[in-house]
Amino acid sequence: MTKQNVVVPDVKSGINDMITVVPNASLFPSAGQKPPAAPGGYIGISRKKFLKKLETGGGAKVNPWVDSMKVSSPTHAKSTPSLSPNVDQIESWILSHPSALNMFEQIMAASKGKQIVMFLDYDGTLSPIVDNPDEAFMSESMRRAVKAVARCFPTAIVSGRCRDKVYSFVRLAELYYAGSHGMDIKGPAEGVICSKVNQPVLFQPASEFLPMIDEVYKALVEKTRCIRGANVEHNKFCVSVHFRCVEEKKWGALAEQVRSVMKEYPKLRVTQGRMVLEIRPIIAWDKGRALEFLLESLGFANSKDVLPVYIGDDQTDEDAFKVLREKGLGFGILVSKIPKKTNASYSLQEPAEVMLFLHRLVEWERSLRGQSRV
Numbered sequence: 001m002t003k004q005n006v007v008v009p010d011v012k013s014g015i016n017d018m019i020t021v022v023p024n025a026s027l028f029p030s031a032g033q034k035p036p037a038a039p040g041g042y043i044g045i046s047r048k049k050f051l052k053k054l055e056t057g058g059g060a061k062v063n064p065w066v067d068s069m070k071v072s073s074p075t076h077a078k079s080t081p082s083l084s085p086n087v088d089q090i091e092s093w094i095l096s097h098p099s100a101l102n103m104f105e106q107i108m109a110a111s112k113g114k115q116i117v118m119f120l121d122y123d124g125t126l127s128p129i130v131d132n133p134d135e136a137f138m139s140e141s142m143r144r145a146v147k148a149v150a151r152c153f154p155t156a157i158v159s160g161r162c163r164d165k166v167y168s169f170v171r172l173a174e175l176y177y178a179g180s181h182g183m184d185i186k187g188p189a190e191g192v193i194c195s196k197v198n199q200p201v202l203f204q205p206a207s208e209f210l211p212m213i214d215e216v217y218k219a220l221v222e223k224t225r226c227i228r229g230a231n232v233e234h235n236k237f238c239v240s241v242h243f244r245c246v247e248e249k250k251w252g253a254l255a256e257q258v259r260s261v262m263k264e265y266p267k268l269r270v271t272q273g274r275m276v277l278e279i280r281p282i283i284a285w286d287k288g289r290a291l292e293f294l295l296e297s298l299g300f301a302n303s304k305d306v307l308p309v310y311i312g313d314d315q316t317d318e319d320a321f322k323v324l325r326e327k328g329l330g331f332g333i334l335v336s337k338i339p340k341k342t343n344a345s346y347s348l349q350e351p352a353e354v355m356l357f358l359h360r361l362v363e364w365e366r367s368l369r370g371q372s373r374v
């Protein structure tokens with residue numbers, strides 16, 4: 001196994017030693033999870049099986065990925081009642097993943113004596129999902145809410161986007177940013193006081209893949225040019241192929257083009273998000289590892305005195321939810337209107353509810369500070 005580069009290992013981290021290439025990693029990082037029984041869940045299959053399935057023609061019936069994308073598409077679910085979860089499924093899911101707003105008091109009760117650390121995904125969590133990924137702007141009111149939260153607690157944005165891109169949307173220098181699915185981590189801008197950590201944080205475990213990512217990006221742009229609506233986004237350490245503006249009948253063809261490029265790159269893997277295929281290096285690093293790294297950077301390695309709260313809406317956020325569940329630390333909150341198989345403990349329906357939750361967090365912290373002054 002080959003150790004990856006740590007660009008600026010300013011933070012003393014035992015995690016650094018664990019970053020390794022995984023030559024034959026499965027298609028999805030959490031492929032050990034069983035496929036869901038209910039609609040709206042995720043399908044985990046091996047890279048080999050994935051490529052083989054696509055080789056059979058990319059049709060909806062033989063392509064579990066296209067099927068899964070159809071299920072996760074709100075417009076498709078509306079037009080295909082059989083794919084929509086029924087009332088019983090929704091009620092059962094809400095019982096096991098209650099609203100974080102309804103359970104706010106219980107969540108806060110668990111934070112007694114602990115430092116809350118906030119982790120926020122961007123697309124679909126702080127901003128609405130839009131057709132053009134370049135226009136996924138967050139509202140001013142959401143920006144104010146995140147800013148207020150960051151004044152109370154260390155706060156990180158964890159996104160599949162390129163770090164610079166997500167920063168250009170959020171524009172708050174006091175936050176930590178983990179772009180490219182956690183493969184590009186940077187602490188708050190110098191001079192911004194927001195935590196006890198004085199040293200700068202910059203961590204890029206996949207830097208040696210940069211030339212390969214550039215190459216695959218160009219190949220994907222070229223190969224998908226003929227498919228109307230296909231959008232290939234360069235996210236520095238990974239590449240996203242967006243399906244949102246592609247006619248559904250062309251999804252199989254687009255997947256086939258991705259497959260034809262990816263078969264030349266065994267060191268890269270494909271994961272599926274919401275109407276998107278993500279291409280990234282096969283290294284043992286994901287949003288869950290980024291969460292661990294940031295907690296360690298903040299001085300909470302192996303600490304029980306911390307309550308991380310991670311809010312996200314996508315499959316890649318599951319890696320972070322899983323870390324929290326396995327460590328018995330904090331809570332994952334899934335943003336979703338439909339039942340999904342998840343390791344999150346709670347749910348919120350949409351970004352508007354995320355904003356309400358952030359407001360309540362700030363109010364709660366302020367009232368606690370007020371009490372401590374009396």
Ligand SMILES: [Mg+2]
Binds near residue numbers: 122123314
């Ligand atoms: Mg998201």
